[in-house]
Amino acid sequence: MAAERTGALVRQEARAGAAPAPVRPDGGDGGGGSLAGGLLRTARPRQWVKNVLVVAAPAAAGELASPHTLRQLFLVFVLFTAAASAVYFLNDARDAAADRAHPEKCRRPVAAGLVPVPLAYAMGALLALASTGLAALFCNRATAALLASYVVMQIAYCLLLKHVLVVDLAVVTAGFVVRAMSGGLALDIRLSRWFLITAGFGALFIVAAKRYSEALLMGEGEGETRALLREYTVGYLRFVWQLAAGVAVLGYCLWALEGGTGDGTSLWRQLSMVPLILAVLRYAVFADRGGAGAPEDVILRDRPLAVIGLCWGLLYGLSVAGL
Template sequence: MTERGTALLERPERPERPAPPRAVSLPVGLIRTARPRQWIKNVLVVAAPAAAGQLGSRHTAVQLALVFTLFTAAAAAVYLINDARDADADRAHPVKCRRPVAAGDVPVSVAYTAGALLAAAAITGAATLCNAMTGALLTAYLSMQLAYCVWLKHVLVVDLAVVTTGFLLRAMIGGVALGIPLSRWFLITTGFGALFMVAAKRYSEAVQMEGSEGVTRVLLNAYTTGYLRFVWQLAAGVAVLAYCLWALESGGVAGQALLPWRQLSVIAFILAVLRYAVFADRGTAGAPEDVVLRDRPLAVIGLVWAAMYGLAVADL
């Protein structure tokens, strides 16, 4: 065999380049950049009214639909500005290069403008159509998320707190818009429940990236899997404890209820946490909405919990 033939055999194969993203129209690109799949997270706006048993009126339904829309607009504004800011870095990423802004389907200037307009519309709409406190919460959410995009995502522990607070604000804003007092146990359970899912997701990403090279989230290289495991286990424990205290606070069977449904709902809540922890422990707990929607037993447990809590609120 000739030297040239030997060299050809020894030459390492070049990794296949990802197929170039298919061009899309500007409106479609803007919608894709707004991450429609993430909108399901904003269903959390019904959490506080549901916990208080105030979902029966037409006014509540209309107000919650409005708050859902406003929070979706605010979240979309963050995605647009984030993708515009990270466009150059995303072009070098094997997956993120397909994002419309990185692919050139949405100009950077258009993404910035659309994001700014959505943010302004969300804050103005919340302040005028709901109340000043709702506008303040949306402003706090936008400020915190934009600070996360620019700086806070590079700060250890703070990045976890910011993402967790984003979920907590979603759960709070429905109650604030309707003037419903927020229970301390509701806030603690929701906050640590969110931290549990956020840390489980980061832990899963860290496990999947162990021993691999390439472009990954910067902080995944700073966190150890042991630390992230500690965080999600701690958060799960606090969330369960807070929920138990919340459920037992009523002190027995309320009114003419057939069974102590609120107390019995503790069983379903703990089962849901344990089921979710299976995926966290395996390192397969991705986006929370994907875990819940793809695992049928977890979805069934969630429905049982919702039914029990609904019976407790209705005093049946």
Template structure:
């Protein structure tokens, strides 16, 4: 009997605790997922692709857009954790999330998330452009729909997460009035799909043979096969490479004033980066994209070489 009681005690999820005056702000910050904010650096993608990144106006606008997109993403995290608080308390790891643990009351998470969700698009309309505000509002609406129901719909869940990355890459261009080329949209969109599906594939591979663990980690993964997810990331990688090469080959030879054909040379670094990333996808170890890049020194070096070549290409150096 004592052993059974001890087992039940260990299995019982932690009970919510009362938040203190210091723990509440810290809990809200933790729920906003600061580690995920690095993804919002993608707001510089369109201006960088157009070679219009380093003016004072561009940098100030992009700083504002970064903050507003971070606020919008934080709103989604807060509302999602408030909605899933009861389920998270029964989860072996999610029970430590501030809302599930009682560090942040559910009502407070809903309230702060709702304020941020409204404030971000309104501030974008005042400080940036109407298109920027519209995209932020669309992002918040799409992500909330994902939290409520769309994350349980096959293929749609992959599309929503991919579109979130694409919106990050687009919003900087919209804020600065930079036209978004078809090659930029195709390469960015399918590059994001490649990383998202590679991560899903890795999760499925790591949890293969244990449907209980798989469902607890991400319930919809039980509906996908590893063969299908492998097909998706391979298809996405191929389309991203093709679109990038078509962009690079649009202008033959060197651009005016360029010493070398940097656009064409950058294809080699881009393809090498995709192939290197695919090694981790194939092994089933492709987690968060930023973790993959920071963990592998060779991939980080290839990425830096590609950035240098791309920068020289768009600035016609």
């Protein structure tokens, strides 16, 4: 009942404001009306922050000091940015009709008609082939195979898997985990089991919270723009993100308390649990209110969350430095 009342309030707030602006030829989002501007917006520059996850494994291993490492990670970041943008182009082209029914997605350049659907398909295919081809040329086999698997998985998601209950959550979550693994594979760094558990369930927390927010906004049974919202209940999605948050925190705490490479457990590493838990609790506030539908906005715009993140980075940096 509480979730239903929350959902009703969220939908009332969404409907109380001005009605969604008519779709304009320029995409209607305040950006430039040129084709080039539309292509750039379709590539989702704001989403590129997700690809910073490629530094996660090397950072966890404390191996970010050498110029070679930084160059390799930048290359992997660029390749994943191209691959992810390819998926955005293909997804927007395929979902153009459905996006026009959404109060926000109707402003996307493809849905608004600024970027023709055939051109979006062509750009998606070009970026997908270029990213995987360059990975094969300039990275090791493991990284190239991982990136190719990511592209194939995401295309399968766009075509079929996003219509399969629960599997859609798993595939989107896997996309985050693949990013987090890629930097380690590119540098031949052994991936800790606790790192994979924390990354996997942390990603599931973000994904399920996003779906939960969308379900609150659209209402149960009103998922015209994401068909599976008709199948999920807000109660189920709430259960998933709460479970995932708990497991992610537990995994991180077990890693932080685990002995290091023969030197014992760093006090700074143990203390880093505090800001990590605070960050999860802070993000959960937005998730519980139905305000986590755009994770990148929450992460980039919430100042307390940014301060907590800086504190975690300081403590973790001190741990890696062995101080």
